[in-house]
Structure formats: structure tokens, C-alpha cells
Amino acid sequence: MSRVVNVWATTDVIKETCAKHAFRISAVEALVSGGARVVMLDPRDADAFRILMQDKLIEGTVTRSASHMARQWAPSLHRK
16 A cells, blocks of 8 residues: 555645545655655544545656755665
8 A cells, every 4th residue: 555645736725635535645746747746644634634635636757856866865875
């Protein structure tokens, strides 16, 4: 089960929906291709969120900002 959901919605709408239903969010990221990428703390919350937002789900590949890569460790820093 994936904790990631890509939706055609603003971050405000996403946060309001999650607060209303007590879904715990790990991260919300605006997508370059439009919409937002939501990462939930619990996969069950993500599944319930998908049902609520079923008419706004983004299918297929999305384009993320290059800035998300800046938060990643360089391959040479990964533990072996």
C-alpha cells in the first residue's frame, strides 16, 4: 500500500479534508505539472483519502519540482 496520493487540489483543500477526517499528513508538495503530491503517515489514511478524492486523482506520471531532490542524500553518503 502506498502512502502517496497525487490529486488535482490545492494544498488548502487537502489540509482541510485531512483535518476534517483526522488523516495524518507527512508532506504536501505542489507539483510542477499541476495538482499536489500528498504523503500520508498511514497507508490506511491514504486509501481512505483516495476514496474521498476519487474524482480528483491524478493518474500516470507527474512532474515534481527539482527542489525535492535537494532534500535527498547524495549517493556517496548512503550507508552501505
